[in-house]
Amino acid sequence: MLDDLRELYQEVILDHGRNPRNHRNPPEANRHAHGHNPMCGDSVVVYATVDDAGVIRDVAFEGKGCAISVASASLMTEVLKGKTEAEAKVLFGQFHDMCTKEGAQGGDPDNEELERLQVLAGVREFPMRVKCATLAWHTLSAAMAGTDDATTE
């Protein structure tokens, strides 16, 4: 039993879950959206600062949740800084595949960001928890699309 659990709750996850990075509400943010997971009641607000060239200068979030959702939001804010909106979209797709599809290991050494998100790949073995890992990303997508609300449903 413990192998799967240790794979899911790696030190990096526990660390980001306890001490989330970029857990703030930046006043200069020009995109934001609320996200919630109706199954557990967790909610998150994601803020992004996007410049005229479409480059994400800053990403931050507020909210409480399980270790998986908080760690995923925290890691997301770290890997997206400096990416374009288009690059963020592609990365979300790759991350989503990594969380849901067998064999989509990420593990592409040329893709540094996906490599960093690899610590969340353990959710594949826990299908009920995929929504926890993707809540912040869905919320970011909603913020980019200019809609205020995102749910994992």
Next chain:
Amino acid sequence: MSKATAKRVAAAPGDNSAAAFDVARVRADFPILTQEVFGHPLVYLDTAASAQKPRQVIEAMSHAYETCYANVHRGVHRMSQLTTDAFESGRETVARFLNAGSADEIVFTRNATEAFNLLATCFASVNLGHGDEVVISTMEHHANIVPWQLVRDRLGIVLRIVPIDDDGNFLLDEYEALLGPRTKLVAVTHVSNALGTVVPLKQVIERAHARNIPVLVDGCQAVPHIKVDVQALDADFYVFTGHKLYGPTGIGVFYGKSELLKDLPPYQGGGEMIASVTFEKTTFKDPPHRFEAGTPPIVEVIGLSAAIDYVQALGQDAIAAHENGLRTYAETRLAQVPGLNLIGTAREKASIVSFTMDSAHPHDIGTIVDRSGVALRTGHHCAQPLMQRLGVAATARASFGIYNTRDEVDVLARALESVHEIFG
């Protein structure tokens, strides 16, 4: 095939009529309990979400499909008549179970949620107008909140909310202070699904009736654990669902006093509920059939009836004693787990232990104990306003049924200790 055969299977009590509560024999009646989860025996502590089914219920339903099935209240043929007899005898079983005055006071619905929507819609259409008030409690399940909000949005009624204290006790005096000249209905739970609090229903009803206000009771979490007598309580409306009582899904029960049901208009229109139909005018049947449009959940009623027979053969007092023993043991045992906080410590409780842990979110708790085979409910328990009142986003909840044991509580406690090890 005879009616007697069908009834014998439906009524088989599982040889548990002995006075002492023999949990091993009860467990032997539940086929699913032999399943393993991640290599561990299933420890099912989510009965408050949905109970497992004894073979007596499963067999009664398959026996009906195999030997005695047709549509009810239609046709002169033998199978229809036999099925109608089995279906209507299920109504009598439910009436006896609640000690209703008559089987005509028992309306079958799809689930408890439909019963709440039925009452909210029908009661509102004849009794509620702008500014009228409905009193509910902080502990209601969404099923007894949202239908009233839909009425509020349509008619402009006002919802008044009975407060609780920090332990989860229903506050009777504050409740009474909410009852006013515009109060048209009190709609409260009997047992909180999230905390296990038993609401002092007798006093709630007495104080409402002193002002001629009828009372609707959500009995979903009560009937599996407490012997309910709607006449002794003097409840006006009482709702429960079959699947939490070891019966099938797809069947809810809506009890209403005859004198109140007769004044309510139909809920849905269709077959079964009419006396006669012309394109100019339709007349409706009397209750309960007025509220049962369309083909009803026939075999589900037969399954529910078998579940009631099963529970009654075990003895509801013996069940309550067994479950209260488990609950108090669990409260003591879990309190020893480092960083664990019991949520809901009301004076009177039934069969539910809700908790949080300092180190881990309920969702993480649920995932970790699942790997030890323990099924817990984690989340807001469809009671988000209650969670807001308690200042938590979610809790983990262990709920106990007739088949649970102290050993299973120990398995849960050890699994929670491993949560503490991972997160601590």
